[in-house]
Amino acid sequence: MQLLYVRYLAARPVDEIQCVAQTRRRQHCTSALLAPDSPSGVWRLVPATAASSQLAPSAAVMALYDLSGAPYTEQLRWRAQRCLQHAAISTAADLAVADWEPFDPLRHHEHIHTRLPARARRPDPTGRAREEARP
Ligand SMILES: [Zn+2]
Known part of the structure; x- marks a missing residue:
């Protein structure tokens, strides 16, 4: 994925990336980063080249x-x-470290997919997962 002008390899699928903050009960927050109602990003096909x-x-x-x-x-x-909740509470400690890894097209070539994910989830008023329909 790409954020703040840098490409990263996430340790998990986008919709499974979990918050790293600690809850008030001193447990690992299990909320996902992805807000189902308002996806922050979009899937795109981009040139698979490294800047360097x-x-x-x-x-x-x-x-x-x-x-x-x-x-x-x-x-x-x-x-x-x-997660959205813990982004607002800066005093909550992180239980885990963020596990972004700078993306390297040569080292991570097995993670390069030339097609958009078929199950890319879209907000659906009916609450059902819907196949992404794109040309
Ligand atoms: Zn959280």
């Missing part, structure tokens, strides 16, 4: 969850890996 790399891998494009269009504070929240 001259050599493009064989895959020309890759699917990327792009948060570039989200407000700066929202991108900071993702970078800090906090």
Whole structure:
């Protein structure tokens, strides 16, 4: 995914990334970062090249969850890996460290997918998961 102009490899699928904050009961917060009602980013196909790399891998494009269009504070929240609730409570300690890894198209080539995820979830007023329909 891309946030704050940097591409990262997340340790989990986008909709499974959990908040790293500690709850008042001293337990690991289990909230997801992704707000189902208001997704912060969009899936896009982007060139799979590294800024520093001259050599493009064989895959020309890759699917990327792009948060570039989200407000700066929202991108900071993702970078800090906090849910909406804990983003507002800066005094809550982090129980885990955010596990973003700077994305490297050569080292992480197995994570490069040339197609958008079929199950990319969209807000649906009926509450049902819906197949993403894109040309
Ligand atoms: Zn949380």
